[in-house]
Amino acid sequence: MTDTRNMAEDAALGWIVRLRDLDFDDWEGFEAWLAADPGNATAYHRLADAERRLDPLLPPAPATPLVMPPLPAPRRPRLRPIFAFGAAAAAAVAAILSVRAMWGAPDLYEIRTRPGEQREVALAGGSSIRLNGATVLRLDRDNPRFAALDRGEAMFAVRHDASHPFTVRLGEDKLVDLGTRFDIVRTADRTEVSVAEGAVLYNPNGERVRLQAGDALRIADGRATAMRGRIVPDQVGAWRAGRFVYDGDPLSRVTADLARYTGARIALDPALEHRTFRGVISVPGTRDLVELGPLLNARVRRTADGWLISPH
Amino acid sequence: MNALSESGLRAIFIANRDKLLRFLTAHGAGDAAEDLLQELWIRVSTGPTAPVAHPLSYLYRAANNLMLDRYRSTQQAARRDGEWVETQTTAPGISDGPSTERGLIAREQLRLAEQAIEALGPRAATAFRRHRVDGVPQKVIARELDVSLSTVEADLRKAYAAMIELRRMLDEA
Numbered sequence: 354m355t356d357t358r359n360m361a362e363d364a365a366l367g368w369i370v371r372l373r374d375l376d377f378d379d380w381e382g383f384e385a386w387l388a389a390d391p392g393n394a395t396a397y398h399r400l401a402d403a404e405r406r407l408d409p410l411l412p413p414a415p416a417t418p419l420v421m422p423p424l425p426a427p428r429r430p431r432l433r434p435i436f437a438f439g440a441a442a443a444a445a446v447a448a449i450l451s452v453r454a455m456w457g458a459p460d461l462y463e464i465r466t467r468p469g470e471q472r473e474v475a476l477a478g479g480s481s482i483r484l485n486g487a488t489v490l491r492l493d494r495d496n497p498r499f500a501a502l503d504r505g506e507a508m509f510a511v512r513h514d515a516s517h518p519f520t521v522r523l524g525e526d527k528l529v530d531l532g533t534r535f536d537i538v539r540t541a542d543r544t545e546v547s548v549a550e551g552a553v554l555y556n557p558n559g560e561r562v563r564l565q566a567g568d569a570l571r572i573a574d575g576r577a578t579a580m581r582g583r584i585v586p587d588q589v590g591a592w593r594a595g596r597f598v599y600d601g602d603p604l605s606r607v608t609a610d611l612a613r614y615t616g617a618r619i620a621l622d623p624a625l626e627h628r629t630f631r632g633v634i635s636v637p638g639t640r641d642l643v644e645l646g647p648l649l650n651a652r653v654r655r656t657a658d659g660w661l662i663s664p665h
Numbered sequence: 666m667n668a669l670s671e672s673g674l675r676a677i678f679i680a681n682r683d684k685l686l687r688f689l690t691a692h693g694a695g696d697a698a699e700d701l702l703q704e705l706w707i708r709v710s711t712g713p714t715a716p717v718a719h720p721l722s723y724l725y726r727a728a729n730n731l732m733l734d735r736y737r738s739t740q741q742a743a744r745r746d747g748e749w750v751e752t753q754t755t756a757p758g759i760s761d762g763p764s765t766e767r768g769l770i771a772r773e774q775l776r777l778a779e780q781a782i783e784a785l786g787p788r789a790a791t792a793f794r795r796h797r798v799d800g801v802p803q804k805v806i807a808r809e810l811d812v813s814l815s816t817v818e819a820d821l822r823k824a825y826a827a828m829i830e831l832r833r834m835l836d837e838a
Contacts, residue, residue: 362826363822363826366822366825366826366829367818367822369825370796370803370818370821370822370825371803371818372726372729373796373797374802374803375800375802376802377722378719378722380688380721380722380725381684384687384688384691385691387688387691387692387693388687388690388691391693394691394692394693395693398692398693398732398733398736399736400825400829401733402733402736402737402740403829403832403833403836404825404828404829404832405733405737406832407797407828407829407832409771409774410774410775410777410778410828410831410832410835411778411797411798412775412779412798567800583798583799583800631772632771
């Protein structure tokens with residue numbers, strides 16, 4: 354009896370392993386095995402359920418450098434400077450672009466959120482975009498399948514339509530959805546795309562980087578560094594529920610995320626900029642940022658216009 | 666907007682209705698099989714993604730996930746009926762609270778998992794990391810490690826068994 358159970362478990366493990374390959378197609382073989390004995394389905398369910406809950410026990414895959422040759426300079430020279438500027442200058446460039454857009458064919462309009470303000474935008478055709486705070490997004494009145502994220506963060510839930518792919522313009526770069534939910538963060542020096550579901554294609558006319566659920570792409574310092582990493586798909590866009598998940602990220606990033614989401618001014622002592630943090634921050638429970646102190650292992654106190662995080 | 670791909674998927678769903686029903690039944694759906702087939706269609710037709718390459722395989726996978734979700738909710742219901750306090754309210758392993766204690770538990774669990782992987786021996790540990798963490802197909806792993814496909818599968822079975830055992834142990838702890 355024990356032997357039979359172990360056989361069923363061992364076979365179930367084999368199916369779990371094979372089913373994880375994305376091109377698995379022996380569904381009828383799998384069905385025949387399940388149908389052969391009710392104990393097989395029981396063993397499979399128990400083991401496969403536990404297997405699906407392994408993620409929290411595993412490290413996200415280390416980011417691997419991605420070969421991203423710089424784009425040939427003459428291609429879209431007008432948009433190039435946006436990467437090189439600081440936040441204020443980038444905003445000025447964005448303003449110029451908006452003006453330029455009024456002359457050109459696309460009828461673009463801008464949606465801005467203040468720091469701490471979140472906003473949901475529903476688009477014709479069933480797609481939607483959730484804007485985090487301090488975000489500038491441009492949409493096209495004539496084309497609900499286009500968005501330009503100039504800065505900030507937005508989570509896209511895109512209804513797939515193969516004949517009209519949804520395109521997100523990111524400065525000089527472009528992202529095309531292949532049916533999907535994904536999050537984009539854009540600051541003056543960093544663009545990061547995380548895919549929760551489906552797939553997207555980054556720069557379809559250039560590098561053609563395909564990102565699937567669980568993939569992340571980080572482009573920093575102009576285009577000098579491009580990294581591809583793995584993330585947990587469930588955690589993409591967790592900020593919408595006020596939850597921030599970190600796995601060894603620098604505190605400078607943690608404070609930038611919190612400032613964008615809460616609208617609070619948060620200053621970080623330079624001594625802590627490169628300290629890393631691993632854990633989960635839940636904002637609805639920590640409007641009083643002092644509570645973050647023990648979690649970050651730092652001193653958090655109120656200042657005249659916001660918060661200061663400094664070493665103990 | 667999505668009419669074309671959705672009607673295409675519907676045609677494949679209808680053409681393979683019996684196959685999918687048999688699959689759900691083999692999973693132990695019993696009398697609920699017809700209802701579950703309906704639920705499957707609602708899921709795949711309202712989800713934001715549409716299959717790109719292999720629609721039938723996509724439907725089978727969605728059916729498989731449906732049955733595993735059903736198993737999970739039955740387990741959770743059984744647990745709630747017991748004296749368990751549900752702490753995993755959102756994503757598995759991610760608690761809502763920012764407590765340092767939970768962070769310590771999570772770190773401790775990662776450490777145990779790391780030990781369990783190391784205990785598999787270097788080849789199986791590498792195969793598992795490549796397969797489960799990096800999402801690399803078995804064929805590729807076999808080439809990378811210069812071993813046969815059946816050796817990789819045997820290593821992976823052993824590794825998954827160990828990790829699943831750890832997951833169950835931590836669930837009960």
